[in-house]
Amino acid sequence: MSSEPKNHELASTGQVSRLGAMDYAPAPESTAAVRIADAYGLYIDGRFTDPERHESFATLNPATAAPLTRVARASAADVDAAVQAARRAFPAWSALAGSERAKYLFRISRIIQERARELAVLETLDNGKPIRETRDIDVPLAAGHFFYYAGWADKLAFAGFGAEPRPRGVVGQIIPWNFPLLMAAWKLAPALAAGNTCVLKPAETTPLTALALADILEQAELPAGVVNIVTGDGATGADLVDHPGIDKVAFTGSTEVGRQIQRRTAAQGLPLTLELGGKGANIVFDDAPLDEAIEGIIDGIFFNQGHVCCAGSRLLVHEGMADEVLRRLRRRVDQLRVGDPLDKNTDVGAINSAAQLARIEELVAAGEAEGATRYTSACPLPAAGYWFAPTVFTDVAPAHRIAREEIFGPVLSVMTFRTPEEAVAKANDTTYGLACGVWSEKGSRTLWVAQRLRAGVVWANAYNRFDPASPFGGVRESGFGREGGRHGLEAYLDV
Amino acid sequence: MEIPSRSRVPQVGSEAQLRTVLAGLSGVDAVGVSARAAKLATRSLKRETKRAALDLAISLVDLTTLEGADTPGHVAALCAKARRPDAGDATAPPVAAVCVYPDLVATARAHLVGSPVRVAAVATAFPAGRASLPVKLADVAEARAAGADEIDMVIDRGAFLSGRLGQVFEEIVAVKEACGPAHLKVILETGELATYDNVRRASWLAMLAGADFIKTSTGKVAVSATPPVALVMLEAVRDFAESTGQVVGVKLAGGIRSAKEALRYLVLANETAGSTWLEPRTFRFGASSLLTDLLLQRRSQRTGAYARREHVSVE
Numbered sequence: 001m002s003s004e005p006k007n008h009e010l011a012s013t014g015q016v017s018r019l020g021a022m023d024y025a026p027a028p029e030s031t032a033a034v035r036i037a038d039a040y041g042l043y044i045d046g047r048f049t050d051p052e053r054h055e056s057f058a059t060l061n062p063a064t065a066a067p068l069t070r071v072a073r074a075s076a077a078d079v080d081a082a083v084q085a086a087r088r089a090f091p092a093w094s095a096l097a098g099s100e101r102a103k104y105l106f107r108i109s110r111i112i113q114e115r116a117r118e119l120a121v122l123e124t125l126d127n128g129k130p131i132r133e134t135r136d137i138d139v140p141l142a143a144g145h146f147f148y149y150a151g152w153a154d155k156l157a158f159a160g161f162g163a164e165p166r167p168r169g170v171v172g173q174i175i176p177w178n179f180p181l182l183m184a185a186w187k188l189a190p191a192l193a194a195g196n197t198c199v200l201k202p203a204e205t206t207p208l209t210a211l212a213l214a215d216i217l218e219q220a221e222l223p224a225g226v227v228n229i230v231t232g233d234g235a236t237g238a239d240l241v242d243h244p245g246i247d248k249v250a251f252t253g254s255t256e257v258g259r260q261i262q263r264r265t266a267a268q269g270l271p272l273t274l275e276l277g278g279k280g281a282n283i284v285f286d287d288a289p290l291d292e293a294i295e296g297i298i299d300g301i302f303f304n305q306g307h308v309c310c311a312g313s314r315l316l317v318h319e320g321m322a323d324e325v326l327r328r329l330r331r332r333v334d335q336l337r338v339g340d341p342l343d344k345n346t347d348v349g350a351i352n353s354a355a356q357l358a359r360i361e362e363l364v365a366a367g368e369a370e371g372a373t374r375y376t377s378a379c380p381l382p383a384a385g386y387w388f389a390p391t392v393f394t395d396v397a398p399a400h401r402i403a404r405e406e407i408f409g410p411v412l413s414v415m416t417f418r419t420p421e422e423a424v425a426k427a428n429d430t431t432y433g434l435a436c437g438v439w440s441e442k443g444s445r446t447l448w449v450a451q452r453l454r455a456g457v458v459w460a461n462a463y464n465r466f467d468p469a470s471p472f473g474g475v476r477e478s479g480f481g482r483e484g485g486r487h488g489l490e491a492y493l494d495v
Numbered sequence: 496m497e498i499p500s501r502s503r504v505p506q507v508g509s510e511a512q513l514r515t516v517l518a519g520l521s522g523v524d525a526v527g528v529s530a531r532a533a534k535l536a537t538r539s540l541k542r543e544t545k546r547a548a549l550d551l552a553i554s555l556v557d558l559t560t561l562e563g564a565d566t567p568g569h570v571a572a573l574c575a576k577a578r579r580p581d582a583g584d585a586t587a588p589p590v591a592a593v594c595v596y597p598d599l600v601a602t603a604r605a606h607l608v609g610s611p612v613r614v615a616a617v618a619t620a621f622p623a624g625r626a627s628l629p630v631k632l633a634d635v636a637e638a639r640a641a642g643a644d645e646i647d648m649v650i651d652r653g654a655f656l657s658g659r660l661g662q663v664f665e666e667i668v669a670v671k672e673a674c675g676p677a678h679l680k681v682i683l684e685t686g687e688l689a690t691y692d693n694v695r696r697a698s699w700l701a702m703l704a705g706a707d708f709i710k711t712s713t714g715k716v717a718v719s720a721t722p723p724v725a726l727v728m729l730e731a732v733r734d735f736a737e738s739t740g741q742v743v744g745v746k747l748a749g750g751i752r753s754a755k756e757a758l759r760y761l762v763l764a765n766e767t768a769g770s771t772w773l774e775p776r777t778f779r780f781g782a783s784s785l786l787t788d789l790l791l792q793r794r795s796q797r798t799g800a801y802a803r804r805e806h807v808s809v810e
Contacts, residue, residue: 441524
């Protein structure tokens with residue numbers, strides 16, 4: 001009620017805005033900038049090669065479930081070839097003056113910007129996320145990470161990790177399907193700036209922008225073997241982690257796979273960074289900037305279909321304004337435009353895979369079975385492909401599965417609190433610890449809460465904001481290590 | 496659209512009560528409101544949506560001339576363009592109103608006889624508002640007597656910024672009284688209010704005092720309508736309608752020169768207050784050169800070729 005006069009009796013009138021009635025004609029982005037090959041090999045030692053066993057698998061457009069192309073499935077021998085190539089490239093690359101490595105990174109950043117439209121369309125085709133997000137967030141941030149770390153390459157002695165920090169050597173990097181190009185940039189840029197050579201394994205369902213990045217590395221004339229890209233499934237990732245020639249492993253993905261990787265690397269004493277799952281809480285106090293808080297809640301859970309490790313998948317709202325927040329939230333959820341990811345006006349795109357859709361459906365069914373109240377947007381969904389309409393659960397108890405498990409989809413679980421202490425206790429009532437948001441116009445309260453939250457990232461009056469200069473990472477089951485900023489160099493330096 | 500009675504608008508009995516009401520409004524996060532406005536600016540209007548939006552925008556224009564050099568001849572030319580914006584295309588809709596200084600209301604009235612175009616007058620010592628209340632009321636009375644359908648008043652920004660909220664409120668009430676049946680647009684001069692919190696509070700103050708429209712700017716200061724300011728005002732009219740049943744319009748004025756900007760503001764209104772606001776009774780653009788660009792874009796949408804500036808008449 002805080003947006004309305006408190007000392008008057010103001011009955012609600014049922015005045016309903018016909019939001020969105022000025023319907024927008026289809027505005028699809030052209031796919032002319034993208035040329036997808038019939039098949040892709042592995043990028044090893046500066047060239048595309050056929051996999052040793054000639055095995056391949058299809059990658060789909062999740063918005064239609066139609067195959068886009070086939071990519072190689074790397075065997076243990078292919079992974080070995082990639083690691084050997086990286087090993088051969090390491091002495092020269094690490095001996096190169098930092099200012100020279102920086103030139104390559106600046107060049108890669110510039111080419112990503114030049115090919116931004118192609119990369120945005122390709123990412124949307126392979127991943128299912130809306131073109132507005134790939135165009136305005138994924139691709140500019142990917143370019144931004146290379147640009148940012150290019151600046152560090154000749155200043156490593158001043159990064160706070162000793163006077164002569166040395167690279168680790170050959171790093172194995174495994175990235176997820178939710179931000180394919182951006183995660184490749186998060187992994188490669190700091191590693192290369194620090195003088196390492198890399199073997200990158202993209203996610204099984206979204207390999208295409210990493211392969212386009214290989215083409216960009218060629219265009220930038222990056223020396224052969226400095227970056228090698230091996231496509232495949234979990235077995236390929238395991239081969240990479242187990243390879244004795246790897247000096248460091250960096251993984252972003254599920255907590256379950258992260259555990260397996262930690263077990264394997266622990267046996268070898270390998271340095272490891274993990275960026276895993278989350279169950280982030282958006283905490284809305286009764287003095288929150290209400291309209292912006294609603295947008296923050298929407299961004300927190302429906303950005304990228306909720307396929308975001310730091311998603312604000314739990315909403316903790318002060319009990320006194322829960323009704324008002326939920327009324328406004330439902331109105332806003334109804335307004336979300338779900339559909340063709342290539343349409344420039346689409347807000348929520350396709351679920352990335354059939355497997356992920358099944359997981360979302362399973363958890364939503366569990367939420368209903370456990371007694372939570374479900375509200376789902378009545379938006380029409382396309383017939384083909386993988387889709388899930390934006391959903392909000394109320395009457396959620398902290399013990400419900402939808403309050404504890406990572407759904408990784410457009411599903412929000414709403415709970416209430418009465419005091420700041422209770423808000424903190426509920427926000428911390430999770431095995432994860434990646435991100436939280438605090439919404440209040442009172443700075444002292446925001447700081448009080450932020451200090452007590454067990455999360456790597458706390459946003460104040462904002463959510464899901466990213467910047468190459470800002471470190472990102474979790475605590476507890478959300479992993480360890482930081483990516484981005486000066487902190488992001490540490491994982492790739494022998495400090 | 497049916498306008499409900501004013502009965503549910505709370506009666507403000509004292510300055511203390513007004514202060515309490517305004518202090519109870521939610522704050523505005525400046526970063527968040529700018530981000531939301533920027534996100535909505537990425538909406539892409541194509542084909543029939545764009546054509547409809549251009550026609551809609553034309554019908555929402557208050558074609559304005561507010562210069563010391565204004566003459567009856569210039570106002571006559573403006574009225575002709577208001578009635579039939581595109582001399583070569585009768586399907587282009589007329590604009591909503593012609594907006595002039597009070598002494599030129601009679602001229603405008605005479606040249607708009609028989610057309611749906613309304614006559615709006617800026618009054619209350621526009622643009623600074625630095626005059627006594629009797630002088631302001633006399634200004635309004637003169638405009639009314641000459642036939643103005645709508646009065647665009649300015650609030651006393653000095654009083655607002657120094658916390659004399661009751662004075663600002665009482666002036667609006669008095670001007671509303673003097674307006675009689677004429678529609679009252681209350682200019683907040685958001686560029687001088689400086690913060691989004693102030694824009695929200697001034698919007699509610701004006702609506703509580705009886706404004707039919709809240710309007711951003713005079714067009715005479717450095718900063719006029721901006722997308723975040725428009726967003727805050729659209730949220731205010733939406734929330735006011737929900738809590739009182741009273742539908743108040745929004746007029747964006749000053750510095751809106753391109754069709755592209757106008758269409759972005761239509762999207763803001765559409766996705767904030769809702770499409771019911773998108774009609775002349777509740778949404779306006781105060782502008783002069785904007786109409787020309789809208790007409791040029793309209794022509795290129797219809798012919799598929801970019802139109803030349805000479806295809807559309809000067810005012």
